[in-house]
Amino acid sequence: MMKVTIFGTGYVGLVTGACLAxxxxxxxxxxxxxxxxxxxxxxxxxxxxxxxxxxxxxxxAGGRLDFTTDAAPAIAHAEVVFIAVGTPPDEDGSADLQYxxxxxxxxxxxxxxxxxxxxxxTVPVGTADRVREAxxxxxxxxxxxxxxxxxSNPEFLKEGAAVxxxxxxxxxxxxxxxxxxxxxxxxxxxxxxxxxxxxxxMDERSAELTKYAANAMLATKISFMNEIANIAERVGADxxxxxxxxxxxxxxxxxxxxxGAGYGGSCFPKDVQALERTAHSYGYEARLLGxxxxxxxxxxxxxxxxxxxxxxxxxxxxTIALWGLAFKPNTDDMREASSRQLxxxxxxxxxKVRAFDPEAREETHRLYGDRDDLVLCEHASDALHxxxxxxxxxxxxxxxxxxxAAIRAALAKPAIFDGRNLYEPATVExxxxxxxxxxxxxxx
Ligand code: UGA
Numbered sequence: 001m002m003k004v005t006i007f008g009t010g011y012v013g014l015v016t017g018a019c020l021a022x023x024x025x026x027x028x029x030x031x032x033x034x035x036x037x038x039x040x041x042x043x044x045x046x047x048x049x050x051x052x053x054x055x056x057x058x059x060x061a062g063g064r065l066d067f068t069t070d071a072a073p074a075i076a077h078a079e080v081v082f083i084a085v086g087t088p089p090d091e092d093g094s095a096d097l098q099y100x101x102x103x104x105x106x107x108x109x110x111x112x113x114x115x116x117x118x119x120x121x122t123v124p125v126g127t128a129d130r131v132r133e134a135x136x137x138x139x140x141x142x143x144x145x146x147x148x149x150x151x152s153n154p155e156f157l158k159e160g161a162a163v164x165x166x167x168x169x170x171x172x173x174x175x176x177x178x179x180x181x182x183x184x185x186x187x188x189x190x191x192x193x194x195x196x197x198x199x200x201x202m203d204e205r206s207a208e209l210t211k212y213a214a215n216a217m218l219a220t221k222i223s224f225m226n227e228i229a230n231i232a233e234r235v236g237a238d239x240x241x242x243x244x245x246x247x248x249x250x251x252x253x254x255x256x257x258x259x260g261a262g263y264g265g266s267c268f269p270k271d272v273q274a275l276e277r278t279a280h281s282y283g284y285e286a287r288l289l290g291x292x293x294x295x296x297x298x299x300x301x302x303x304x305x306x307x308x309x310x311x312x313x314x315x316x317x318x319t320i321a322l323w324g325l326a327f328k329p330n331t332d333d334m335r336e337a338s339s340r341q342l343x344x345x346x347x348x349x350x351x352k353v354r355a356f357d358p359e360a361r362e363e364t365h366r367l368y369g370d371r372d373d374l375v376l377c378e379h380a381s382d383a384l385h386x387x388x389x390x391x392x393x394x395x396x397x398x399x400x401x402x403x404x405a406a407i408r409a410a411l412a413k414p415a416i417f418d419g420r421n422l423y424e425p426a427t428v429e430x431x432x433x434x435x436x437x438x439x440x441x442x443x444x
Pocket of ligand 1: 122218258263266
């Protein structure tokens with residue numbers, strides 16, 4: 001059993017806290033948001049994430065997981081202090097470190113015995129040094145001779161599978177220059193390493209870059225496939241066949257080569273941009289990353305272009321049924337979601353939207369409020385009523401095998417705009433609907 005404190009109860013902080021408590025550690029989660037802390041104490045989870053609520057409740061009831069706004073006792077309690085607060089993009093796309101450094105300062109003000117300070121937030125290369133400095137400045141200000149180490153331990157969880165990813169990580173990256181700190185983390189992560197050692201130990205800067213490199217690589221795969229899709233539809237090829245054709249090469253693999261309406265979420269768009277900014281600040285122009293981003297930006301306009309083409313540009317007064325609002329299935333997260341770009345483009349030309357999402361309706365309402373050109377529907381079939389066409393933006397399992405005859409009957413101008421290539425064009429067309437996919441042998 002180890003004593004752990006985690007600053008930040010967002011996705012990463014809360015999931016990490018719950019999983020470390022599940023392994024028998026005593027975890028205290030600190031957040032400055034009093035209302036959120038109160039809700040968490042009552043077992044109310046502010047986000048939709050499969051399995052998270054039960055693991056939080058179980059460990060809270062078991063006395064292994066506490067929530068507080070009071071930093072001082074939480075720091076005094078800890079052998080390991082995680083920093084898992086947000087790093088939102090600055091105006092120029094670089095990561096804003098003010099929250100990370102503020103927590104580092106707080107740690108320095110209250111630390112009174114050796115602890116390992118762990119950066120879990122996705123932070124630019126060099127942040128471990130800045131955190132070390134911020135802690136040291138505060139310790140020096142109160143003449144405290146307390147030893148500490150700073151470690152970079154980036155998180156690789158996926159929204160929608162976060163608890164599972166955290167309990168069964170592919171790898172545990174530990175960037176540290178102190179053997180004492182590595183020993184502490186080895187002890188903390190021992191339960192995750194039982195079958196084979198997943199810990200990869202390296203220096204702090206390499207660990208920080210590993211996180212960005214992983215996300216940038218995945219984003220690159222997606223933008224690459226979207227580029228192939230755009231070529232496919234011009235040359236009259238089907239990207240879905242091309243995808244299967246190349247995925248069979250184990251060096252390429254089937255994962256993360258699904259073309260679609262662009263990638264969203266809180267990580268890829270932000271991290272690709274931040275890495276590009278970091279490179280720029282060191283005098284290197286990361287041209288590939290710039291292209292990955294540009295392709296994605298363009299891809300997010302794709303569904304709107306297809307719909308506009310279908311209506312010969314006359315979209316005013318038309319109603320579009322939209323299935324899927326979240327940036328991907330199994331989450332209610334709308335950050336950088338492709339649905340937002342599509343809805344906003346449709347509204348800007350006077351079209352209306354009837355939208356359904358299994359989880360993200362509340363979040364959509366929070367973002368856009370009540371407006372005449374948006375109806376949030378309780379069921380997928382409700383969204384079709386009174387709509388002209390259907391656009392599918394998120395690949396929720398519930399959308400995979402719909403009743404095409406019913407869709408055709410409900411729509412005024414039967415057509416499906418399949419932003420995730422969920423359907424076979426022939427099946428949709430046989431049911432009497434026009435089909436538009438991403439890169440499926442159809443040229444605009
Ligand atoms: C991503 C990474 O996958 C995680 O490994 C990483 O830990 C996390 O960022 C992070 O940095 O915290 P996440 O943002 O939750 O996780 O979502 P993904 O499952 O990676 O999906 C991202 C976007 O790419 C979605 O919009 C999805 O629809 C899109 N996507 C994914 C495609 O368009 N095609 C694909 O083949 C795969």
